[in-house]
Amino acid sequence: MASPSPSAGTTTACGRWAVGVTCTHLGCNIANPSLGGDVSFSRIACGCHGSQYGRDGDVREGPSVRDLPNYAVLVQQDGVVLIDAQEQVPIGTRLATT
Ligand code: FES
Numbered sequence: 001m002a003s004p005s006p007s008a009g010t011t012t013a014c015g016r017w018a019v020g021v022t023c024t025h026l027g028c029n030i031a032n033p034s035l036g037g038d039v040s041f042s043r044i045a046c047g048c049h050g051s052q053y054g055r056d057g058d059v060r061e062g063p064s065v066r067d068l069p070n071y072a073v074l075v076q077q078d079g080v081v082l083i084d085a086q087e088q089v090p091i092g093t094r095l096a097t098t
Contacts, residue, residue: 015094018071018083019057025064
């Protein structure tokens, strides 16, 4: 289940979700601050060439033309939240919080 694919997880009252942060333009790691990327609650911005994504990974501004992948989120019985970067799910998929 573990994967080296970088991803960012978010939890809100609407649920939990995880978005890959490898830019779909040319593959920069958006979460690497030394590359100038920005991963925040409201936006994901690649510092390499300026692609912008919404918080679900939906591409908002190029040069990228593809959304970031969304991954399955699992919660273990002990409450630990895991991101399964081997299982892509449709963009906007949420795991309900209880
Ligand atoms: S690699 Fe992200 S915009 Fe080019």
